[in-house]
Amino acid sequence: MANNTDLRTDYVGTLFDNTDSNPSKITLAFTMAGVALKKGHSASVILMVDAVHLGVPHALDKVNIGAPFEPAGELLEAFIEKGGQVLVCSACMKHGGVEESAIDKRFTVISGDDVVELLMNAKGSLQLS
Numbered sequence: 001m002a003n004n005t006d007l008r009t010d011y012v013g014t015l016f017d018n019t020d021s022n023p024s025k026i027t028l029a030f031t032m033a034g035v036a037l038k039k040g041h042s043a044s045v046i047l048m049v050d051a052v053h054l055g056v057p058h059a060l061d062k063v064n065i066g067a068p069f070e071p072a073g074e075l076l077e078a079f080i081e082k083g084g085q086v087l088v089c090s091a092c093m094k095h096g097g098v099e100e101s102a103i104d105k106r107f108t109v110i111s112g113d114d115v116v117e118l119l120m121n122a123k124g125s126l127q128l129s
Helices: 023-038 049-055 072-081 090-096 112-121
Strands: 011-015 043-047 085-089 108-110 124-128
Touching: 011 023, 011 112, 023 043, 023 072, 023 124, 043 049, 043 112, 049 085, 049 090, 072 085, 085 090, 085 112, 090 108, 108 112
Parallel strands: 011 043, 011 124, 043 085, 085 108
Antiparallel strands: none
16 A cells, blocks of 8 residues: 555554644653654654544644654654654544545555555654553
8 A cells, every 4th residue: 555665664663642632652652752853764654543633734733742852843843854754544444533634645555455565664663552
């Protein structure tokens, strides 16, 4: 399902929560993915289950858990600018009532098969559930 997306990445962060359920996990997911990029690794964050709602533009703009962490929206922008990729689970979107047309155009919608490929090929991962 991934369109021309390289499904090989060194680091995979998998996020399951949305802004209502746990903003700390969202912040941590993008903080750690950013650290992976700073260390020279490729990095991806997969949005699954309730986290697919974070795939809509500006969903992270009001997520700020405070010091020492940066606001999640800023972390996301830096992550994308430095080459990180955000991937959204299509089955989770369907289950959560999120239309593909609503997803941020910078993100890639992927299948369950793609999720398994990413995790099996990654050098490391962090599951935030």
